[in-house]
Amino acid sequence: MTKYLISFREGAMVDLSHPDLPAIAKAAGDASQEAMDAGVxxxxxxxxxxxxxxxxxxGMVTDGPFPETKEFIGGFVVVDVASRDEAHRWAAKLAxxxxxxxxxRVFDEPPPELT
Incomplete structure (x- = not known):
């Protein structure tokens, strides 16, 4: 199995004051629960x-994301699945x-001495 990061950028979802937000939050929670129930x-x-x-x-600290990207991650899920295609199926459900x-994105495998 391989771990994948499924993420979306901040601002990609509806605004917190959007009237559909409760339905979207429920659908996102349901999709997450489905992934939990599937064991991924x-x-x-x-x-x-x-x-x-x-x-x-x-050790210098600055506010904000990496200056090169200027984008924030809005949310994410890490799944452990057998293939990139399966990760894409979970991403489609979350989308x-x-x-x-x-x-x-796929996570790099840690060196054997770290596992």
Whole structure:
């Protein structure tokens, strides 16, 4: 099995004052519960709007995301599945529930001495 990060950018979902937000939140919760019930859910959640810091190797802290991207992640799910196609199927379920595009990225395998 391989772990995949399924994420969406901040602002991709509807605004917190949008009248459909309760239905979207329920659909997202249902899709997440389905992943849990299927045994593929590892971890996930939404992130608070624009509460991020960037820390340099020297320990300097700045507010905001990496300056190169200027984008925040709005939320994510980590799934442990057998194939990229299966990760795409879960991303499609989450995209439909959240009503926004999802990005799928694979985690690198840790070196054997760390497992």
């Amino acid at each position: 859910w590892v971890f996930g959640g939404g992130l608070l709007p624009q509460v991020a810091s960037t820390v340099t190797p020297e 439909a529930a959240c009503r926004c595009n999802q990005e799928v």
